[in-house]
Amino acid sequence: MEQLVICKRCGSNACLEQQISEEVTTQFCMGCGFTTSTLMTEGSDVVKSALDTSPELYKDLMHKDTQGNIWMPSTITLPNKGMVFVDGTNKGSWEWQLLKLFLYRKETRRCLTIRLIRWI
Numbered sequence: 571m572e573q574l575v576i577c578k579r580c581g582s583n584a585c586l587e588q589q590i591s592e593e594v595t596t597q598f599c600m601g602c603g604f605t606t607s608t609l610m611t612e613g614s615d616v617v618k619s620a621l622d623t624s625p626e627l628y629k630d631l632m633h634k635d636t637q638g639n640i641w642m643p644s645t646i647t648l649p650n651k652g653m654v655f656v657d658g659t660n661k662g663s664w665e666w667q668l669l670k671l672f673l674y675r676k677e678t679r680r681c682l683t684i685r686l687i688r689w690i
């Protein structure tokens with residue numbers, strides 16, 4: 571089951587809530603681009619793993635909502651199109667970036683070009 575709810579991080583009304591199982595619900599906000607789940611609470615294995623594997627900027631941007639859930643910026647991969655992620659130096663200086671993937675054939679061999687485009 572999925573539905574739009576109010577984001578507990580930014581207050582947007584475009585937060586997609588999905589019930590994955592009886593115990594697990596995820597939320598992905600299309601307003602702020604952050605995500606959380608009922609498994610992402612302070613000190614949980616999921617959050618510990620995220621702290622171990624995420625870049626410093628993602629750790630800086632972690633947000634705890636009033637219900638104790640930890641929100642992190644989403645990294646979205648669009649197959650054959652590119653990916654969206656946060657880029658910056660710290661919590662006060664960051665922005666969303668779109669890494670667009672261009673695939674094309676040149677003569678007989680296949681070439682791959684990646685261009686970084688500023689997310690607006």
Ligand SMILES: [Zn+2]
Binds near residue numbers: 580
């Ligand atoms: Zn939000």
